[in-house]
Amino acid sequence: MAITQHKTGRSAIAKGVRQISRASIEARILAAAESVFAESGFSGATTAEIAKRAGVPKANLHYYFKTKEDLYRQVLQGILELWLGTGDQILPEFDPAQALSHYIAAKIDLARQRPLASRVFANEIIHGAPQISDFLQDELRDWVDRKAEVIDGWIAAGKLKPIDPRHLFFMIWANTQTYADFAVQIAAVLGRTQLLPEDYDKAGRQLAEIILQGCGLTMPAQWPPAE
Amino acid sequence: MAITQHKTGRSAIAKGVRQISRASIEARILAAAESVFAESGFSGATTAEIAKRAGVPKANLHYYFKTKEDLYRQVLQGILELWLGTGDQILPEFDPAQALSHYIAAKIDLARQRPLASRVFANEIIHGAPQISDFLQDELRDWVDRKAEVIDGWIAAGKLKPIDPRHLFFMIWANTQTYADFAVQIAAVLGRTQLLPEDYDKAGRQLAEIILQGCGLTMPAQWPPAE
DNA sequence: ACGAAGCTTGACCATTTGATCAAGTTTTTT
């Protein structure tokens, strides 16, 4: 939903300068906000710092986003969409090994491409998910219920060792997000200043290996899985 | 190290009322601080709230802990000790399946018994580990290096499938801590308001099963492993 | 062209909050 209702009689294609600049400035602010919230958490983030990174005066930020909480909610909203956008191959007709390794690869990819998003999400959950408990209880729970049915189906068909599908998801989530959320810890242990592409590759491959073999499956020939 | 140097000529056994009350009040404040930091993060926590939960006036809290950051550092210090206190069975002479399942069980236990500590730690890392990067780069890295050698030894002896020991640790850490750090998410997906003992049991057992089998090992007869 | 709507921004304000202080009380030392 939009923050403000703007009544313009314009057609969708002929956007005025205003709508374009509004969209781009909101995007800049949201991106800046994501990085500040990731670094400092909700309370630690200041609207002044977000405005600075977005390159706008603070008062302008408050023109587009009424309150800091408002801005935070919209950042989260975008992140939640990322969350459910993965796992589209976990369907009865797919091969379990293929589907799971695809899901793991996609999640590792997200950790690599959007670590800030992951950290904002993690922070929100750790502190009790004050803003997104509805999402967790409704949309996410339903998503998992549906996917768990698929996996139970695979198990019933003897394609998979009997395991609890939900804990399997917790396992995949934890293992992939850890490379975003705890990157500094992992980098420190590896003797790096930051994680490198090969770290993510290795992490993803070994994770898939262990989880698949742990479920009685064998790795697909191709890794990382093709799209 | 102590915050203040107190010069008392007393013997160690005959502690005065002061030393006893000091120890207990500091412990109360530290416990209160852990819970507030876990809930709200460093920036979100207020010394007023910590003092309230500890049952002391705010000025008194600042008498024992000069600054909020000081207090935070001491809370972290205690947590770091927990961290390295586990994994004592990962030694060459032990059986890999025994040692790993013991470690996993111990870590799951920590997630169940000390979720607040886990959350404070997670929060610190997510936000770049400003206070404990030395710990990560020195003590933790050394610890992992030593344990990785043990595991490489097992691999060389053919007791274990070849895997990267470090990523194995990341996997165990991520999976066990997720039940503390992301408890609200997991509870929501499971349709609970909070995690139950059986959830931790199941999590630990399945985690051990998948990881062990993923490493080419078989579960020890006994679970959870005896001390 | 021109009035209305939308946008920009420096200055400002109210609240929160970490930290201090000073005056008093209790315990310890000698």
Add this chain to the structure above:
DNA sequence: AAAAAACTTGATCAAATGGTCAAGCTTCGT
């Protein structure tokens, strides 16, 4: 017992910060 050290706490302060405002500027609809 008396001085010193340690502890307690209500009151207070300065800085940080989320949010507002009013005055001016730009774009849009007609």
